[in-house]
Amino acid sequence: MSAPLLTASGLTRVFGHGRNAVHAVDDVSFTLGRQEVVTIVGESGSGKSTLARLVLRLLDPTAGTLALDGRDITALKGSALRAYWRDVQAVFQDPFSAFNQFFTVRRLLARSLRLSGATEDRGEALMGQALDHVGLSARDVLDKWPHQLSGGQRQRVMIARALMLQPRVLVADEATSMLDASLRANILNVLGDLRRDYDMTILFITHDIGQACYVSDRVLVMCQGRLVEQGPTDEVIFNPRHEYTQRLLADVPRLHDTTLG
Amino acid sequence: MRMVRFTPRFWISAGVFLLVAAFALLGPIFVGDKLGEGVGGLYDPPSGAAWLGTDDLGHDIFTNLVFGTRTSLIIGLVAGAVATVIGVVLGLIAGYHGGVVEEALMGITNVALAIPGIVVLILLSVALDFRSIVAMAIVIAITSWPWTARAVRAQASSVKTREHLDVARLSGASTLNILLWDVLPYLMSYICMAFVLQVSSAILAEAGLSLLGLGPSDSVSLGIMLNWALVGESVRTGAWWAFVPPTLLLTFVAFTLLMLQSSLDEVFNPRLRRGRQRAGRPASVLTQVGAPAVDARSKEGSPGA
Numbered sequence: 001m002s003a004p005l006l007t008a009s010g011l012t013r014v015f016g017h018g019r020n021a022v023h024a025v026d027d028v029s030f031t032l033g034r035q036e037v038v039t040i041v042g043e044s045g046s047g048k049s050t051l052a053r054l055v056l057r058l059l060d061p062t063a064g065t066l067a068l069d070g071r072d073i074t075a076l077k078g079s080a081l082r083a084y085w086r087d088v089q090a091v092f093q094d095p096f097s098a099f100n101q102f103f104t105v106r107r108l109l110a111r112s113l114r115l116s117g118a119t120e121d122r123g124e125a126l127m128g129q130a131l132d133h134v135g136l137s138a139r140d141v142l143d144k145w146p147h148q149l150s151g152g153q154r155q156r157v158m159i160a161r162a163l164m165l166q167p168r169v170l171v172a173d174e175a176t177s178m179l180d181a182s183l184r185a186n187i188l189n190v191l192g193d194l195r196r197d198y199d200m201t202i203l204f205i206t207h208d209i210g211q212a213c214y215v216s217d218r219v220l221v222m223c224q225g226r227l228v229e230q231g232p233t234d235e236v237i238f239n240p241r242h243e244y245t246q247r248l249l250a251d252v253p254r255l256h257d258t259t260l261g
Numbered sequence: 262m263r264m265v266r267f268t269p270r271f272w273i274s275a276g277v278f279l280l281v282a283a284f285a286l287l288g289p290i291f292v293g294d295k296l297g298e299g300v301g302g303l304y305d306p307p308s309g310a311a312w313l314g315t316d317d318l319g320h321d322i323f324t325n326l327v328f329g330t331r332t333s334l335i336i337g338l339v340a341g342a343v344a345t346v347i348g349v350v351l352g353l354i355a356g357y358h359g360g361v362v363e364e365a366l367m368g369i370t371n372v373a374l375a376i377p378g379i380v381v382l383i384l385l386s387v388a389l390d391f392r393s394i395v396a397m398a399i400v401i402a403i404t405s406w407p408w409t410a411r412a413v414r415a416q417a418s419s420v421k422t423r424e425h426l427d428v429a430r431l432s433g434a435s436t437l438n439i440l441l442w443d444v445l446p447y448l449m450s451y452i453c454m455a456f457v458l459q460v461s462s463a464i465l466a467e468a469g470l471s472l473l474g475l476g477p478s479d480s481v482s483l484g485i486m487l488n489w490a491l492v493g494e495s496v497r498t499g500a501w502w503a504f505v506p507p508t509l510l511l512t513f514v515a516f517t518l519l520m521l522q523s524s525l526d527e528v529f530n531p532r533l534r535r536g537r538q539r540a541g542r543p544a545s546v547l548t549q550v551g552a553p554a555v556d557a558r559s560k561e562g563s564p565g566a
Contacts, residue, residue: 058427082433090431098424102446112432161428 003070004031005201006055006088006169011064013050024050026225027064032169032201037192039204039212039233041248042222048205049093051222052173055203056090057081068169086115089162093174095154099146105157106142112161130160133197134190152183159190163198170194171203176211188215209248213237221245270524277517281510285334288327295324296481304493304500314502316486317493325481326506332482333514336398336467341460343402348409349452353440355410356417367414370407378404382466386475397470397477401463409455413448420447450529454522461518468511483507 013025024047032038042048053059055066057076065074068087076084092098100108106127113123128138134156146154155175162170172191176184192215194200204215212219212233219236221229221244229242240246299319300311307314313322355366385400386392392400420426421444429443445452464483470476471484472491486507490496495503 053427056427056431058430085431085433090427092424092427094424097422098428100425100429100443100446102442108428111429111434115433158428161432 005034005036005069006032006203007067007070008055009065009067011051011054011066012062013047013054013059014062023225025054025061028222028225028227029064030220030227030230032203035195035199035201036218037195037202037204037216038218038220039206039216040220040222041206041209041212043207043248045224046222047225048207048222049173050225052090052171052203052205055169056088056171057084082115086165087167088169088171089165089167090171090173091155091158091162091175094178095151095158096146096178098158099154101146103146104142105144105146105149108157109142109161109164112165116165126164127160130164131157133163133193134160135186136160152179152186155179155183155187156190159187163194166198167200169201169203171205173205174207175204177206177208184211191215209237209252221248266528268524268527270520271528274517274521274524278514278521281330281514281517282334285327285331288330292321292324292327295321296328304495304498304503306500307502313506314500316489316503317495318489322486322502322506325486326483326510329481329483329486329507330510330514332394332477332480333464333467333484333511335394336401336477336482337460337464337514339395339398340401340405340463340467341456343399344406344459344463345409345452345456347402347406348455349413349445349448351406352410352413352415353417353444353448356414357421357436357440357444359418359421363414363418367411370410370414373404374407374411378466379469382470383473383475386470392476392478394477394480397467398463401466401470405459405462405466409452409459412451412455416448416451417444420444423447450525454525454529457518457522457525461515461522464511464518465515483511 008031009029011025011028012023015022015024026047028047028051030038040048040051050059054061057066057073061074065072067073068084073084103111109127109130110123113126116126118126127142131138131141136153136156141149141153141157149157155178159175170191175191176187179187188211191202191204195202202215204212206212216233218231219229219233220227221236221242223242223244229236229240229245236245237249240249297320300321301315301319303315303317303319305311305315305319311321311323313326316322316325351366351370355363355370381404382400385403386397389396389400426439426443429439434443467476467482468484468487471482472487474488474492476482476485476488484507487504490500490503490507493500493503495501
């Protein structure tokens with residue numbers, strides 16, 4: 001693999017002061033290679049969402065640096081930060097609270113399009129294309145309000161939103177955990193296609209080690225703000241070295257053991 | 262989902278308030294421009310010529326009432342609007358920004374809350390040589406914004422946890438744009454209610470100040486009428502028509518606005534809605550009386566499901 005696309009080194013985020021200080025993310029370093037799908041797994045409270053927000057620059061790190069394509073982006077502000085968001089986009093966990101209920105889908109998408117500076121006609125085409133890619137028709141959803149869409153449709157609109165900007169890195173923070181099983185597979189497949197079709201690198205964040213196994217090339221395991229293990233998916237799943245990873249894997253229900261055992 | 266359904270209570274209280282406003286605005290057409298003119302003697306009782314009698318200067322009380330209501334309503338609305346704007350701006354910034362900004366703004370708000378409003382009101386009123394209606398309104402607004410600021414801050418910081426703000430930021434929206442389009446709409450119902458309360462308390466504050474003789478100069482308001490009645494010893498002379506009408510009207514306006522506020526609460530918060538649906542299910546009333554604990558739990562559990 002050539003030079004990594006995104007490099008995080010020593011990322012730390014502390015909330016609170018003194019004795020109440022919480023190290024939500026503690027000295028985390030990792031890289032994302034081009035077109036790689038990397039999953040961060042960990043139980044709730046392990047700091048994975050904080051890490052996602054740090055990578056997205058929605059939250060400032062207490063210490064550590066982030067670099068995209070070798071360029072330090074830790075302290076970007078204003079228009080430079082907007083330019084960064086053209087390259088790095090996200091899909092969030094909750095398809096309900098991710099929508100402003102006072103905006104139609106069209107307005108939501110148009111707002112994001114302003115980042116890319118596309119003209120109106122071109123924007124319309126981009127919206128249609130992106131919605132098409134996630135299996136929605138522009139004619140059906142563009143003028144709908146969020147409450148007129150189902151959870152799965154909403155999540156796909158959110159993916160379309162990120163897609164439209166054709167980012168180089170997509171952060172999917174628990175993007176499938178609020179969906180039912182059949183939709184989840186559908187969304188995971190959409191994400192998989194994206195990597196191929198759009199030359200996209202995906203940082204997938206989940207508490208579900210099964211999903212991690214399904215989608216990713218590499219797995220990073222987080223526990224209490226620290227990165228305790230990382231490696232190729234198969235290696236981490238079948239040959240876990242850290243005790244926490246072993247525990248996570250042991251908690252996965254095993255159908256074979258109970259039905260055939 | 263967020264269908265706003267106006268309840269009868271809302272229509273009644275809004276209608277009554279509009280009636281009072283119409284009385285103040287359209288009243289002059291019927292009473293003519295007799296403000297400040299002597300139409301009779303000292304405390305003439307109500308008659309065909311002067312429907313509510315005359316005051317200590319022989320002026321028509323009904324005319325005073327019409328113009329006084331107008332002044333009181335203007336002061337109430339202007340003061341309510343100014344206080345709401347100050348409160349919303351400070352509360353929004355504090356709630357959205359968090360951290361040091363929030364601490365500082367809420368510190369200022371709490372200090373403003375801790376200073377007794379009536380003292381500031383009196384000092385400010387005394388300090389002004391000529392008190393115009395707008396100046397009065399602003400003086401009242403200065404002492405009444407902190408409650409709105411606190412309520413708005415609390416609401417804003419709960420909206421802040423929603424992911425759509427992150428989506429907005431990732432879309433490159435500016436802070437002002439986010440506050441206006443992503444936070445403010447979620448608070449509109451609270452702001453409406455806070456505004457109505459502010460108007461009602463501003464009208465009462467004006468009446469209190471005016472009663473003490475610190476009302477707007479060169480005009481008549483409901484409070485000033487009370488002040489005249491007090492100074493003119495109407496109570497001792499039994500001239501009830503000098504102080505009963507303004508008192509009743511003040512009470513009426515304040516009551517209507519409070520009812521409007523609580524009916525808005527029902528409109529925006531359907532769980533508070535009363536009437537047909539409840540009445541049609543006597544069984545649930547029984548459960549509520551019999552097992553309040555169970556009912557409370559099931560209510561709490563429902564929104565998550």
